[in-house]
Amino acid sequence: MTLVPITYKGGIYRHDIIIDLIDDLGGYIVQKHIIAQDVVLQSLVPKDDIELIRKMGRPLGGDVIESPLVGTEIAVVSPSLDIHHLPHTSCDAAEYMRRSGAKTNMIGLSRGFGKRIANLNFEERDVINEHDCAVFLLGNFEECIRHKLPALRRGIHVPIILTGGPDVEALKRTANPPVQGYVGGIGRKGHRMKKQEGEIEFLDALITEISKVLGEKREEIAKDPLSVSPARLMSVIDDELEITKSSTHPTPVTVQITGLKLKIPYEDYSEYVRAIKIEEDITVGDVAEILPSRMRNYIWIKIKPFSETNIMV
Amino acid sequence: MAIDYFEVECREETGRKAYLEIASDVLQDLDLIKIVSKIHIYIDLDFPFFLAVGKTRKLPPMVKIRDFSNVMESEGKIILNISDETYLSQMLTVLWDRFGRDFIEQPDRFTVVISAELTGVSEIEEMIVYDPSVSMYKDLIYALQWIAPEGFKVRREWIDKGRFYYIASENTLPPGILDTIVAEKIKLISEV
Numbered sequence: 001m002t003l004v005p006i007t008y009k010g011g012i013y014r015h016d017i018i019i020d021l022i023d024d025l026g027g028y029i030v031q032k033h034i035i036a037q038d039v040v041l042q043s044l045v046p047k048d049d050i051e052l053i054r055k056m057g058r059p060l061g062g063d064v065i066e067s068p069l070v071g072t073e074i075a076v077v078s079p080s081l082d083i084h085h086l087p088h089t090s091c092d093a094a095e096y097m098r099r100s101g102a103k104t105n106m107i108g109l110s111r112g113f114g115k116r117i118a119n120l121n122f123e124e125r126d127v128i129n130e131h132d133c134a135v136f137l138l139g140n141f142e143e144c145i146r147h148k149l150p151a152l153r154r155g156i157h158v159p160i161i162l163t164g165g166p167d168v169e170a171l172k173r174t175a176n177p178p179v180q181g182y183v184g185g186i187g188r189k190g191h192r193m194k195k196q197e198g199e200i201e202f203l204d205a206l207i208t209e210i211s212k213v214l215g216e217k218r219e220e221i222a223k224d225p226l227s228v229s230p231a232r233l234m235s236v237i238d239d240e241l242e243i244t245k246s247s248t249h250p251t252p253v254t255v256q257i258t259g260l261k262l263k264i265p266y267e268d269y270s271e272y273v274r275a276i277k278i279e280e281d282i283t284v285g286d287v288a289e290i291l292p293s294r295m296r297n298y299i300w301i302k303i304k305p306f307s308e309t310n311i312m313v
Numbered sequence: 314m315a316i317d318y319f320e321v322e323c324r325e326e327t328g329r330k331a332y333l334e335i336a337s338d339v340l341q342d343l344d345l346i347k348i349v350s351k352i353h354i355y356i357d358l359d360f361p362f363f364l365a366v367g368k369t370r371k372l373p374p375m376v377k378i379r380d381f382s383n384v385m386e387s388e389g390k391i392i393l394n395i396s397d398e399t400y401l402s403q404m405l406t407v408l409w410d411r412f413g414r415d416f417i418e419q420p421d422r423f424t425v426v427i428s429a430e431l432t433g434v435s436e437i438e439e440m441i442v443y444d445p446s447v448s449m450y451k452d453l454i455y456a457l458q459w460i461a462p463e464g465f466k467v468r469r470e471w472i473d474k475g476r477f478y479y480i481a482s483e484n485t486l487p488p489g490i491l492d493t494i495v496a497e498k499i500k501l502i503s504e505v
Contacts, residue, residue, distance in 0.1 A: 141323075142328075143361075190339050
């Protein structure tokens with residue numbers, strides 16, 4: 001059964017029907033937002049059942065949209081989030097990715113600005129490495145990108161998507177060794193992106209490029225599949241700990257391609273999480289590494305591949 | 314009123330166009346289009362530095378009390394009849410600083426009363442309430458800081474007699490070396 005990422009948008013009235021339906025079909029709800037009278041469900045559902053969900057949602061004013069980035073956590077890295085250079089392009093880019101279902105984290109580097117002086121510290125590097133991929137939003141000059149990119153990517157081993165003012169060809173020239181994705185035309189701007197031509201079109205290109213890069217990553221993982229799917233692990237842990245019910249975070253349990261991020265203190269809960277049973281005699285600790293996250297005191301769960309555990313649940 | 318001369322000079326075309334757009338957005342946002350008459354931005358990617366030189370238009374005159382109020386003397390009192398409230402708070406500050414709060418009465422929103430023993434009608438009429446050049450220079454420097462690339466924290470600025478320049482870099486600005494280029498661009502701006 002292949003699960004595909006979708007977003008369901010509809011009225012709040014009787015939306016529990018949709019939640020139950022997704023559950024019954026064997027899908028998972030990754031994130032649920034209630035905004036005034038509307039509800040937005042970002043979920044992973046079986047491919048063949050999308051039409052059924054659409055049909056059931058129609059009387060409730062619901063619609064199903066395919067969102068390629070549901071179930072991913074993406075780092076949006078900007079050289080600076082300085083207040084007097086607002087509005088930042090990274091805000092537009094991050095917001096656009098959220099609409100496609102991604103969980104984005106904006107990472108404004110403390111010393112990422114400038115040409116010669118740009119650098120990345122250990123904490124920033126480690127935080128970026130906890131994501132599925134990193135989108136680097138750099139400036140308008142090819143010369144500067146060429147000069148600062150090596151400093152900013154040092155030690156980062158997640159796929160990088162490089163964006164900047166110059167076109168794709170120019171960006172490809174600047175990155176040595178090459179990065180995994182390129183999107184041109186998104187440099188520093190003095191206004192919010194509004195125009196379709198020359199602004200939004202590049203954000204669309206960015207989504208396509210991220211989907212491509214993450215698709216490649218998923219294919220790579222499929223060669224040695226994970227011992228448990230992150231969405232399943234999420235529902236097991238959430239059923240046990242009821243994090244979503246008791247937390248005020250927008251995504252108390254964040255689903256990644258190869259893991260999860262639990263927004264509860266590591267010191268207090270790591271042992272408990274490790275002992276949670278997924279099936280009869282298989283615990284979370286058997287199929288995943290429970291690590292302290294560099295983001296606050298969260299827990300970062302890295303699911304081990306089948307080759308390491310010989311378990312598939 | 315549009316800017317008479319507006320140019321960005323840089324060897325990379327995409328960057329040049331992007332900064333032309335950023336500069337025009339910022340100048341529009343801060344409402345400086347009607348104040349700046351000419352601006353030339355030069356971006357050197359090798360040093361690297363950001364240089365903006367330009368000219369400002371003739372500024373609106375200083376605002377005096379007579380411009381927005383009718384001053385008259387009656388029964389040992391000077392009565393100010395305010396017709397436009399825009400500069401009222403600045404005016405009160407000036408009057409308080411000069412005569413003290415206890416001697417400035419404001420019986421209603423549009424009337425201010427001062428004792429005639431303290432001052433005369435013509436003196437009050439000529440008092441300067443607001444100098445537009447002060448805030449304009451602040452705004453202009455702020456705008457140029459905003460336009461300049463992030464991280465260019467070493468900077469030098471100069472405004473005098475309707476001309477200005479602003480240079481910023483991430484490297485130290487050695488005296489002498491960049492003066493030639495600044496002088497060259499100022500000359501260019503005076504000629505166009």
